[in-house]
Amino acid sequence: MTIIHHTDAPAEATGEAPTTLTLAGALGRAIGDALAEDPSVVVFGEDVGPLGGVFRVTDGLNARFGDERVWDSPLAEAGIVGTAIGMAMNGMRPVVELQFDAFSYPAFEQITSHLAKMRNRTRGAVQLPIVIRIPYAGGIGGVEHHSDSSEAYWTHTPGLTVVTPSNPIDAYWMLRQAIASDDPVIFLEPKSRYWTKDAVPLDHAPAPLDRARVIRTGTDVTLMAYGPTVKTALDAAALAELEDLSIEVIDLRTLSPFDDATVNASVRKTSRAAIIHEAAQFGGYGAEVAARVTERNFFHLAAPLLRIAGFDVPYPSPKLEEFYLPTAERVLNALDTWEW
Amino acid sequence: MSDHDVARPGAEPIRLIDERGDAAPLQRAPGFAMPDAGILLDLYRRMVLARRFDVQVSALTRQGRLATYPSALGQEACEIAAAAALADGDWLFPTYRDSIALLARGVRPVEILSFFRGDWHSGFDPASYCIAPQTTPLATQALHAVGFAMAAKLRGETTATLTFLGDGATSEGDAHEAFNFAGVWQTPTVFVVQNNGYAISVPFARQSRARTLADKAIGYGMPGHFVDGNDVAAMYAVIADALERARAGGGPTMIEGLTYRMEAHTNSDDPSRYRADEEVERWRAADPIARLEAYLVTDGILTPELQGEIGHEAERLAASTRDAMNEAPHLDPLELFDHVYATPRAALAEQRGFLADELAASHAPQASTAGASTADEGRTA
Numbered sequence: 001m002t003i004i005h006h007t008d009a010p011a012e013a014t015g016e017a018p019t020t021l022t023l024a025g026a027l028g029r030a031i032g033d034a035l036a037e038d039p040s041v042v043v044f045g046e047d048v049g050p051l052g053g054v055f056r057v058t059d060g061l062n063a064r065f066g067d068e069r070v071w072d073s074p075l076a077e078a079g080i081v082g083t084a085i086g087m088a089m090n091g092m093r094p095v096v097e098l099q100f101d102a103f104s105y106p107a108f109e110q111i112t113s114h115l116a117k118m119r120n121r122t123r124g125a126v127q128l129p130i131v132i133r134i135p136y137a138g139g140i141g142g143v144e145h146h147s148d149s150s151e152a153y154w155t156h157t158p159g160l161t162v163v164t165p166s167n168p169i170d171a172y173w174m175l176r177q178a179i180a181s182d183d184p185v186i187f188l189e190p191k192s193r194y195w196t197k198d199a200v201p202l203d204h205a206p207a208p209l210d211r212a213r214v215i216r217t218g219t220d221v222t223l224m225a226y227g228p229t230v231k232t233a234l235d236a237a238a239l240a241e242l243e244d245l246s247i248e249v250i251d252l253r254t255l256s257p258f259d260d261a262t263v264n265a266s267v268r269k270t271s272r273a274a275i276i277h278e279a280a281q282f283g284g285y286g287a288e289v290a291a292r293v294t295e296r297n298f299f300h301l302a303a304p305l306l307r308i309a310g311f312d313v314p315y316p317s318p319k320l321e322e323f324y325l326p327t328a329e330r331v332l333n334a335l336d337t338w339e340w
Numbered sequence: 341m342s343d344h345d346v347a348r349p350g351a352e353p354i355r356l357i358d359e360r361g362d363a364a365p366l367q368r369a370p371g372f373a374m375p376d377a378g379i380l381l382d383l384y385r386r387m388v389l390a391r392r393f394d395v396q397v398s399a400l401t402r403q404g405r406l407a408t409y410p411s412a413l414g415q416e417a418c419e420i421a422a423a424a425a426l427a428d429g430d431w432l433f434p435t436y437r438d439s440i441a442l443l444a445r446g447v448r449p450v451e452i453l454s455f456f457r458g459d460w461h462s463g464f465d466p467a468s469y470c471i472a473p474q475t476t477p478l479a480t481q482a483l484h485a486v487g488f489a490m491a492a493k494l495r496g497e498t499t500a501t502l503t504f505l506g507d508g509a510t511s512e513g514d515a516h517e518a519f520n521f522a523g524v525w526q527t528p529t530v531f532v533v534q535n536n537g538y539a540i541s542v543p544f545a546r547q548s549r550a551r552t553l554a555d556k557a558i559g560y561g562m563p564g565h566f567v568d569g570n571d572v573a574a575m576y577a578v579i580a581d582a583l584e585r586a587r588a589g590g591g592p593t594m595i596e597g598l599t600y601r602m603e604a605h606t607n608s609d610d611p612s613r614y615r616a617d618e619e620v621e622r623w624r625a626a627d628p629i630a631r632l633e634a635y636l637v638t639d640g641i642l643t644p645e646l647q648g649e650i651g652h653e654a655e656r657l658a659a660s661t662r663d664a665m666n667e668a669p670h671l672d673p674l675e676l677f678d679h680v681y682a683t684p685r686a687a688l689a690e691q692r693g694f695l696a697d698e699l700a701a702s703h704a705p706q707a708s709t710a711g712a713s714t715a716d717e718g719r720t721a
Contacts, residue, residue: 042494068494074524079483079517086487086501089472090431092494106513113477114484121461121473124679159680182682210683257685 018199026168026200027057027133027189030175031095033202035065038093041179043070045080045097045133054099055135055194077107081132085114088128095179101136102145108153115184116159131178131185136164137228137278139192139325141318147191148315149279154186155256155288162256163209164188166230168198170213170253173206181209188255190227212259214266218248221335222266222273224289226252229276229326236276236331245335255285260296263289267297274306274334276326281309303338349554349566353598356573359626361634364571372577377641383424383572384636385650387416387629390440392654396661397439397453401607405665407458410437414570414602417628418534420444421575422502425583426470433472433485433503437534441504445469449657450664459669478509482518482531489527489586500528500586502579508539510553519594523560528586530579531594534569536601537623541614557594569597570628573635600626673699 021029034041043058043065049072052059062070073080077098084094098104104111111132118126138147154162161183165171171189178185207213215230216237225233230251237247248266252259267273273293275286286307294305308326316324355364356374363374375383394413401409412419415437423444426432434441439452447464454463455474462473472488475481485503492499509515510533522529533553537544550556557564565578575597582593600623604611611620636642677692 074517074520076517076520078480078514079521082480082483082514082517083487083490083521086484086489087491088487089466089484090488090491090499092491109477109514110480110483114475114480117461118473119682120679122466122679123460123462123675124682125465125467126473127682161681161683210685257687260686 018201020197021168021200023168023171023196024055024057024194026172027175028059030172032061034176034179035069040091041093041095043095044073046073046075046099048097053097077103078110081107081110081115084130085128088130089126093129093179095131097133100146101134101148101150104134104150112157116157120159127182128184129182131187133187133189135191136188137190138315138321139228151188151255152279152285155285160184160186162186163254164227166193166227166251167196168200172200174209177206177209188227192228210254210257210259212250212252212262214248215251216249218246220246220270222248222250222270224250224252224275226255228278232326232328233276235328239328239332263293264296267293268300271300271302274308276308276331278310278325280312281307282312284309306334308334349552349564353566353568354574354578355568355571356577357571357631357635359631361631361638369574375573375576380573380636381641383420383576384632386420386444388650389654389657390416390420390443391629392658393443393661394440396658400665406456408606409456410606411603412437412440415534415536415599417572417575418569418597418599421572422532422579425576425580426502430500431470431488433481433501434474435504436474436476438504442471445471449661457669459671479505479512479515483514486518486522486527486529489529490525493527498587500583502530502532505531505533506539507535507544507547507553511547519560522592523562526591529592530582530586533596534599535596536599538601540605552596554594554596562592562594564594566596569599570626572628572632
C-alpha cells in the first residue's frame with residue numbers, strides 16, 4: 001500500500017497542475033486513488049454503488065472498480081460497521097459510509113464496543129484499518145435526523161481517530177491518510193461544505209493526520225473552528241477586521257487527537273480564545289477544548305475561553321436552523337462580552 | 341439448492357442418537373449420516389475434557405480465583421461438535437460462554453481464563469488459533485463472522501466462519517443484520533444458535549414466539565436446521581455439512597441446537613429463582629456425554645481401558661488448569677497505554693509518564709518491604 005509521508009513540507013513537485021475539485025469531488029478522488037493503489041481497499045454502504053452516494057461522493061467508483069470493490073450493502077448501519085470489522089480482521093481496508101449523521105447511531109455499539117477496542121483487547125494483535133465516513137452537521141435544509149453533529153460521542157471514545165476537513169485540499173489528503181492509517185478513523189464530512197471548490201494539488205505530501213492549521217493569522221483572539229464552522233469563523237474574522245480586531249483562525253481538522261501545540265502557541269500569542277461548533281453546547285466538544293486549553297494556558301489567558309455553539313435543544317427543523325446555527329455576528333457578539 | 345428453495349426446518353429436532361444412547365430412527369435426520377466411530381470417539385474424549393475443565397473452572401470461581409465464569413456444562417455437544425467440525429483455517433467467533441470450544445480448538449487454559457480472571461480482555465492471539473476474541477455484547481460478533489467470511493469470499497479463499505449465538509441473542513438487532521447480510525452476500529458463515537432455555541433468567545417462551553429459532557432461517561433465504569443440541573453426533577453431522585456447503589460456495593446456514601444450561605448463568609446468578617429443580621433433573625437425563633457414552637460402550641467402541649485413559653487425561657487437564665491459575669498473571673500497569681492506537685499519541689505518552697511516576701513513588705524502598713510480602717502471601721494462599 002501507499003505510504004504517505006508525514007511531513008508538513010511539500011514533497012518534490014511533479015509539475016502537475018492542481019485539479020479544481022469540490023470537497024465532495026476531492027473525497028471521491030481520494031477514495032478512487034486509494035482503490036487503484038491498494039487492492040485491499042473496499043467501499044460499501046447504502047447507495048454508494050451505481051447511485052454514487054446520496055451526495056455523489058462515490059460517483060463512478062462502482063463502474064470503474066466493479067461490484068467486488070464498491071457495492072451497495074443492505075440498509076443497516078450496525079451491519080455495515082460490524083461486517084467491516086470482520087473484513088478488516090481478514091486483511092481488508094474497508095471505507096464505509098453511514099449516509100447521514102444521526103443514522104450512525106444504530107452502529108454506536110459496533111463503533112464504541114468493538115471498532116475502538118479491538119486493538120486494545122487483543123494486545124495489538126488485531127488492528128482495524130477502517131474509515132467510517134459520516135456526512136454530518138446542518139445548514140442544508142435537511143429534515144430531522146439529517147443535521148446532527150455527533151463528534152462528541154466519537155471523540156469521547158478511546159481508540160478512535162476523529163477528523164473533519166473543511167476544504168477540498170484537506171478533504172483529499174486527510175481521506176488518503178485516513179485510509180492509509182492502521183487505526184480506525186471516523187471521517188466527518190461537513191455537508192454544507194460539500195460544494196466548496198478549490199484547486200487541489202495532488203502531487204505533494206500532506207500534513208499528518210494530527211495537526212491543526214492556522215488558516216488566518218491574527219493578534220487579538222484565537223478562534224478555533226472545524227468542519228462547517230471554519231467558514232463562519234473566517235467570516236467573523238473578516239467582519240472583525242473592519243472593527244480593527246485581529247482574529248487568528250485555527251481549523252482544528254483532527255478532533256482526536258487534539259493538536260495542543262498549534263493551539264497553545266496561538267493562544268499564548270493572542271491571550272484570548274474561543275471555539276465555535278454547531279453541536280449543542282452542554283457536554284460538547286467545545287467543553288473539552290475549553291478545559292484543555294485553560295488547563296495548559298491559564299496564566300497566559302486574559303479572559304475565559306468562550307464557546308459559540310448550538311443551543312441545548314434538538315437540532316431544529318429546516319426553517320428554524322438559521323436561528324440555531326452559530327453565525328459570524330454571534331461570534332462577534334460573544335467576543336464583546338469579554339472585558340477588553 | 342437454489343436461492344428460493346430453502347427447506348423449512350422440522351418441528352422435531354434432528355437426532356442420530358437418542359437419550360438412551362440408541363441410534364435414532366433415520367427419518368429424524370434426513371440426509372445426515374452418523375459420523376464414523378473415530379470421529380464419535382474423538383467427540384466423546386473432547387466432551388469429557390471440556391466438562392472436567394468447566395467443573396474445575398467453576399470451582400476456582402467459587403474459591404474467588406476468577407472474577408466470573410459462565411459455565412457451559414450441559415452444552416458440550418453444541419460446543420464440541422462445532423469446534424471439531426471446523427477446518428484448521430476456518431475461523432470461530434465465540435461468545436463469553438464458549439470457552440470449552442476454545443479449549444477444544446487448542447487454546448491454553450491460562451489464555452482462556454485470562455479474560456475471566458481479569459488480567460486482560462482477551463488472553464490469546466486470535467490469528468494463532470483462528471478464533472476471534474470472546475464477546476460480551478450479544479450478537480455483535482455474528483456480524484464480524486459475516487464480514488470475515490465476506491473478505492475470504494472476495495479473495496476467492498475457501499475459509500468458512502462459524503459463530504455461536506444464544507437464544508437471547510437472536511432477539512438482538514445485530515443478529516438480524518448478521519443473518520440478513522449473510523443471506524444477501526451469500527457468505528460462507530454458519531450460525532450455531534445454542535438455545536439453552538434461558539437468557540440469564542428469561543425463559544425461551546418470553547424470548548420468542550417462533551416455533552423454533554431455526555425457522556427464522558427461511559426469512560433470510562438460508563437453510564435452517566433444528567437439531568437435538570444434546571446429541572453430539574447430530575450436531576456434528578449438521579454443522580460439518582453446513583461448513584462444507586459454505587466452503588463450496590453454497591452460502592450461510594442457520595443451525596439451532598436445542599440444549600440446556602445445567603449451571604447458573606454465572607457465579608453471580610441464582611437459578612433457583614427462575615427454574616424448578618424438576619426441570620433441571622429432566623434435562624440431566626438428556627446429558628450429552630452419558631448418551632454418547634452409552635452408544636459407544638454398546639457398540640464396543642469405547643472400552644474400559646480407553647475410558648480410564650480419557651479419565652486420566654481429564655484429571656491432568658484439571659490439574660494443569662489449577663496450576664495455570666497459580667501462575668502470577670502478566671500484569672503491567674504501563675501496558676494500559678500500549679495497544680490503544682497504532683499511531684503513537686502524545687497525550688497517551690503523557691498519561692503513561694504520569695502513571696509511571698506514581699508507580700515509582702509507590703515502590704519507594706521504605707514502602708515496599710512489608711507491603712510486598714503481605715501481598716505475595718495473599719496471592720499464593
